[in-house]
Amino acid sequence: MPRVSEAHLAARRQQILEAAWRCFSRQGFHATSMQDVFAESGLSAGAVYRYFPSKADLVRTTAEGIAGTAEDAFQELLGEDPVPRPDEALRRALVHITEHVTAGEVDRTKMALHVWSEAVRDMEIRGIVTTIADRIIGLWAELADRWREAGYLAADADSQQVARTMYGVMIGFVAQRHLLGIDTDDYLDGFSAISR
């Protein structure tokens, strides 16, 4: 067997992921089989399974990629002094995520809707969803600590509760983006109007 470079492995991995995203986007998660992914990627079963043994692995890698993108945005916000206000932080997080996650031919945020549906019944997928959600909620909670210190929240505001609500505002945006075709600025301006 020829030696394969790291770059080759990464490219092959990305090729499979993109094929899976096209399948999920077209057919939904539940109706997509690994056979569909083999056909779409133009690779053999063995080649695909080497990287992704199951649909859940495809979801895990995709979800971790989205969470990593979100973390980049949050780390930048957390590194600033003074910390950006809640509405400004939401604006920058959503703009960063939509710019990075929707780059390329498939908007990966659309997968969230299929994955949430699957997570209601499939406990492996549920575990992936809750792990990623906990990471993002934890980052919102760090921001909420800073908002309280900066006086943007009341002294007795609970960071975990605020983080849950901010995560809700975020996923309410993702859902409306795909179901209603919402304008990002409209949504963010609405949040600015209602938030402290």
Added chain:
Amino acid sequence: MPRVSEAHLAARRQQILEAAWRCFSRQGFHATSMQDVFAESGLSAGAVYRYFPSKADLVRTTAEGIAGTAEDAFQELLGEDPVPRPDEALRRALVHITEHVTAGEVDRTKMALHVWSEAVRDMEIRGIVTTIADRIIGLWAELADRWREAGYLAADADSQQVARTMYGVMIGFVAQRHLLGIDTDDYLDGFSAISR
């Protein structure tokens, strides 16, 4: 054929809906066939089709029921003077909806996750989702008008934008309720802390 009463027709209709909700809750929307609904309800194909010609009709009736419940809550809020503040209005709307929609053996809010997923690709389901969303967003916009008049929002706040955000906060709650097991009071307290 014997004459059947209105009450009998309504009971039969409800029997089919509840069977469908059990199927959707167990298998998801996409994987549920009309044959599953016949089996679960214990009725013949002809009996079920008489009330619901397709899965989309089952979704439409269920979604309209949920929207009707939401409208009851909003009409009560809109009838009050002074109008309840944004966080109090959200609290009462979510408590009213969860109490009414989760009554009985199946929590119908769970269906929302399956229906959103389906709506990404199925244009008939998408039409049902957007019709119901527009009704609820319209009710939030009426409340936002009142909030602006009461001085709870800035004079230049846009009611439609605020309504989109409040709808996002609402559906962010529904998603987290089923995926993360969120506590209603935590979520509402978080919104109180972040809102004006």
